[in-house]
Amino acid sequence: MCSCKGFLAAILLSFATVTAQEMPKNQPPVWSAKPDIPVFERTENDRLAAAQQSLDRLLAVRAARTVDNTLVPYDDVIRQLNSAADFANIVENLHPDKSFRDSATLMTTKISSARSSVSLNPAVYRALASMDVQNADLATRHYVQREVLAFRLNGVDKDDATRTTLKKLRDQLAQDQSTFQRNIIDDERVVEAAPDELDGLPQDYIDRHKPGADGRIRITTSDPDASPVISSAKSDSLRRRLWDASYNRGYPSNREVLRRMLRTRYEMATLLGYASWADYRAADKMIKNGPNIGRFLDELHAASRPIAQRELALELAEKRKLDPGAKEIFSYEFFRLSELVRRAQFDFDSQSIRPYLPYPEVKQGVMNTAATLFHVSFKQEMNVPAWHPSVETWDVIDHGKAIGRFYLDMYPRPGKIGGGAMSVLLDGVRGKQLPEGVLECNLPEPTATDPGLMDYNDVVAFFHEFGHLMHHILGGQQQWAGIGATSVETDFIETPSQMLEEWMLSPQVLASFARHYKTHEPIPADLVLRMRRALSFGAANLVEFQTALAATSYDLHKENPENIDPDATMINDMRRFMLLTPIPSDAHRYASFRHLGSEDYSAAFYTYLWDKVIAEDFFQQFDQHNLLAGDAPMRYRRTVLEPGGSVPANDLVKNFLGRPQNTVAFQRWLEREFEPVPEHESSSGQ
Numbered sequence: 055m056c057s058c059k060g061f062l063a064a065i066l067l068s069f070a071t072v073t074a075q076e077m078p079k080n081q082p083p084v085w086s087a088k089p090d091i092p093v094f095e096r097t098e099n100d101r102l103a104a105a106q107q108s109l110d111r112l113l114a115v116r117a118a119r120t121v122d123n124t125l126v127p128y129d130d131v132i133r134q135l136n137s138a139a140d141f142a143n144i145v146e147n148l149h150p151d152k153s154f155r156d157s158a159t160l161m162t163t164k165i166s167s168a169r170s171s172v173s174l175n176p177a178v179y180r181a182l183a184s185m186d187v188q189n190a191d192l193a194t195r196h197y198v199q200r201e202v203l204a205f206r207l208n209g210v211d212k213d214d215a216t217r218t219t220l221k222k223l224r225d226q227l228a229q230d231q232s233t234f235q236r237n238i239i240d241d242e243r244v245v246e247a248a249p250d251e252l253d254g255l256p257q258d259y260i261d262r263h264k265p266g267a268d269g270r271i272r273i274t275t276s277d278p279d280a281s282p283v284i285s286s287a288k289s290d291s292l293r294r295r296l297w298d299a300s301y302n303r304g305y306p307s308n309r310e311v312l313r314r315m316l317r318t319r320y321e322m323a324t325l326l327g328y329a330s331w332a333d334y335r336a337a338d339k340m341i342k343n344g345p346n347i348g349r350f351l352d353e354l355h356a357a358s359r360p361i362a363q364r365e366l367a368l369e370l371a372e373k374r375k376l377d378p379g380a381k382e383i384f385s386y387e388f389f390r391l392s393e394l395v396r397r398a399q400f401d402f403d404s405q406s407i408r409p410y411l412p413y414p415e416v417k418q419g420v421m422n423t424a425a426t427l428f429h430v431s432f433k434q435e436m437n438v439p440a441w442h443p444s445v446e447t448w449d450v451i452d453h454g455k456a457i458g459r460f461y462l463d464m465y466p467r468p469g470k471i472g473g474g475a476m477s478v479l480l481d482g483v484r485g486k487q488l489p490e491g492v493l494e495c496n497l498p499e500p501t502a503t504d505p506g507l508m509d510y511n512d513v514v515a516f517f518h519e520f521g522h523l524m525h526h527i528l529g530g531q532q533q534w535a536g537i538g539a540t541s542v543e544t545d546f547i548e549t550p551s552q553m554l555e556e557w558m559l560s561p562q563v564l565a566s567f568a569r570h571y572k573t574h575e576p577i578p579a580d581l582v583l584r585m586r587r588a589l590s591f592g593a594a595n596l597v598e599f600q601t602a603l604a605a606t607s608y609d610l611h612k613e614n615p616e617n618i619d620p621d622a623t624m625i626n627d628m629r630r631f632m633l634l635t636p637i638p639s640d641a642h643r644y645a646s647f648r649h650l651g652s653e654d655y656s657a658a659f660y661t662y663l664w665d666k667v668i669a670e671d672f673f674q675q676f677d678q679h680n681l682l683a684g685d686a687p688m689r690y691r692r693t694v695l696e697p698g699g700s701v702p703a704n705d706l707v708k709n710f711l712g713r714p715q716n717t718v719a720f721q722r723w724l725e726r727e728f729e730p731v732p733e734h735e736s737s738s739g740q
């Protein structure tokens with residue numbers, strides 16, 4: 055219990071040392087002027103005009119290129135275009151009025167063509183590339199190097215004929231990528247089931263799936279429909295039929311589309327001077343080149359295999375209760391058996407945690423935890439208008455000074471985008487512009503009769519997104535708009551938020567805010583520890599599965615694709631990296647693997663696992679008995695978050711860890727389900 059006292063004292067202290075101050079008058083909240091559509095369009099057009107002016111200024115220079123005459127106007131172009139795009143994005147995603155959203159959609163198209171006229175402009179490239187940055191500071195040099203590389207990756211340095219060819223290839227690729235995605239979305243399949251095949255599913259699921267006039271129940275391959283059957287139905291036959299239907303989506307049509315995409319990508323990459331598309335896509339990331347992706351996946355495999363074997367032994371024992379001769383676990387059985395093992399061995403029911411998670415307390419807890427961890431405070435700006443009356447406006451205060459602002463738009467409503475995300479609203483520029491961001495969530499809104507109980511996963515997601523917000527604001531205090539936190543390498547961007555998810559698995563952190571909505575009892579440590587172990591069960595096999603997908607994403611793009619057979623690549627990678635036995639429909643699952651249809655992820659599906667490895671390595675630097683204490687939080691803020699995108703992410707990692715990342719902590723995370731249960735903790739909740 056003493057660590058809890060320390061924890062509470064830390065919270066009190068962090069609030070006591072902070073005196074709130076108003077945001078500068080020159081940066082009112084985004085909606086203060088209560089814009090209508092014409093005002094919104096005028097604001098946006100003014101930003102586009104300002105960007106054009108700075109671009110003209112940059113291009114008019116005849117003297118030698120310097121930071122002052124080139125990077126200053128260039129960064130202003132970036133800042134203006136980003137401000138315009140970010141504002142339009144918020145309106146498009148969140149404004150309750152459809153005509154307002156439509157106007158933002160049109161604006162987005164206009165802004166993206168203004169962006170291309172900069173990012174594909176050879177004169178801008180030549181200006182940046184010929185700049186003398188010898189005497190500039192490290193951040194400025196990194197910024198220029200990164201921008202010059204981005205222009206080269208777009209082929210802006212090539213001759214006219216090559217650029218014309220590249221444009222043709224890029225258009226072809228864009229079209230195929232969109233067809234690939236369309237083919238997946240349009241190919242929702244339906245499986246028919248007899249009513250007794252729904253045995254084992256929750257009653258509300260059964261109620262939502264009544265038989266038709268023919269007595270048959272129709273189940274689609276959409277996630278809310280299919281997932282519960284895959285993990286809970288007793289009928290093995292239904293599960294397998296639904297698995298087959300799910301992984302045949304997009305097949306066979308996407309086989310040919312994929313092969314065409316692979317050829318186009320290879321041609322683009324070689325025109326740009328790279329040996330493969332995997333090399334090309336890795337060039338601006340932490341991982342640097344394609345072969346490093348292959349090596350990383352082998353390392354992961356070595357780390358996860360022993361734990362995957364232990365998990366599989368438990369699953370096989372469970373399977374043998376029904377099928378004594380069973381020798382292997384098929385892919386489609388995994389989620390069902392995992393659920394049975396969780397129930398039998400880990401004594402955890404996910405419903406038991408919801409009563410401790412009413413939204414108002416969770417919100418306060420998430421904000422208090424972030425405030426303590428990052429040594430900041432938050433002050434709400436009251437009576438400030440926003441695009442919807444439910445949106446709250448908050449200032450982030452550091453040492454008595456406002457350093458940024460965020461908006462909480464937390465509840466669903468018609469026309470609002472689904473899911474949860476942090477969207478940037480303004481980049482930060484030191485002394486010029488404070489960073490702003492928006493948290494977009496769709497959480498149950500509490501009412502007089504409903505406390506707004508949250509699912510545990512939503513609490514984790516809330517803190518995850520809040521982590522992006524803190525990264526954006528703390529990292530948004532740079533000299534240049536273009537090197538804020540969101541400009542960090544794409545295979546690092548999820549790391550800080552992935553790490554923060556661990557805070558929501560700490561009994562001590564959860565007990566500080568998670569109280570039973572009726573009894574006000576803090577959540578028992580025992581319940582949290584049982585949840586930690588239960589959630590961890592199956593993680594190693596899931597990592598193996600993700601590794602197989604990452605391997606396919608890499609293998610399809612690592613060389614000349616002329617002779618590639620996607621079915622064989624997919625099934626071979628599953629056999630190589632997974633203990634689970636694939637079934638024939640698994641060979642087709644690339645056809646609905648939407649990341650393959652995205653230019654960013656195409657060869658780079660490894661990024662999720664890469665970020666997780668770094669996140670767990672970071673996490674082990676914190677005091678495991680009190681995640682908010684000691685010097686790690688402030689050291690983390692200074693070395694990882696505050697630099698934003700001003701240094702290469704590999705340096706951020708080395709600066710915090712004192713070495714490059716490795717898989718030791720990741721392996722510890724994987725085997726958490728086998729952690730011994732401390733005696734006093736296992737008995738306290740009984």
Ligand SMILES: [Zn+2]
Binds near residue numbers: 519522551
């Ligand atoms: Zn994220």
